[in-house]
Amino acid sequence: MSYVTTQDGVQILYKDWGPRDAPVIHFHHGWPLSADDWDAQMLFFLAHGYRVVAHDRRGHGRSSQVWDGHDMDHYADDVAAVVTHLGIQGAVHVGHSTGGGEVVRYMARHPDDKVAKAVLIAAVPPLMVQTAANPGGLPKSVFDGFQAEVASNRAQFYRDVPAGPFYGYNRPGVEASEGIIGNWWRQGMIGSAKAHYDGIVAFSQTDFTEDLKGITQPVLVMHGDDDQIVPYENAGLLSAQLLPNGTLKTYKGYPHGMPTTHADVINADLLAFIRS
Secondary structure (H helix, E strand, O other): OOEEHHHHHOOOOOOOOEOOOOOOEEEEEEOOHHHHHHHHHHHHHHHHEEEEEEEOOOOOOOOOOHHHHHOOOHHHHHHHHHHHHHOOOOEEEEEEEEHHHHHHHHHOOOOOOOOOEEEEEEEOOOOOEOOOOOOOOOOOHHHHHHHHHHHHHHHHHHHHHHHHOOOOOOOOOOOHHHHHHHHHHHHHHOOHHHHHHHHHHHHHHHOOOHHHHOOOOEEEEEOOHHHHHHOOOHHHHHHHHOOOOEEEEEEEEOOHHHHHHHHHHHHHHHHHHHOO
């Protein structure tokens, strides 16, 4: 396994596949998963001649299980450590869910890296939690409930989430995949409960509004209108409106985990955008 050590001593695992001189796509995973969640995309783009990179966020997957730094600023700085170590400035960055927030904060916090393009898939920006300025957000009690589940029995919680709303397996007529459910559970359980607990605050309470307004590169916003985790109307729709050069692509009936459940469609659309 390959690691880079951050300025505050955290070891971040990364995958780096493909020719050194090929165009780079850097993938950013969602909560509470790992770089493994991008396998379908990484193999696809590797076969199309790209160099693909993905890392485990601090406290997630096989990266260091440190007790602190589980916030978007640290996440973004950890991305910078990977980018600098590999020399992959100017890549295309693709983020799913919390990973989309990580991409946005990275681009805003590290403008010296002239990112070529970005893709936000079912991503958490601009702000998930309900506030006076964000009345369409989810009540804080929802996220307090997530933290209570992680603290009390995350093993069961990490079974219930993928078996239900994450992949839309709770919808009538949708056949669940035990392999996909088990893989979600596996990725979640190898990570740190402390990192996941704190990460809920990071993905739900970070306001990315100003970050989005300042990103001038082309950004594709991909979101399913049946996303039960990050509601479409208050996330993808608003993010596309805030981005100066954003394009919204809406997927009718698709769930939050659509990069896995609909990998063929998502991969083809990603390829078309990256080549455009």
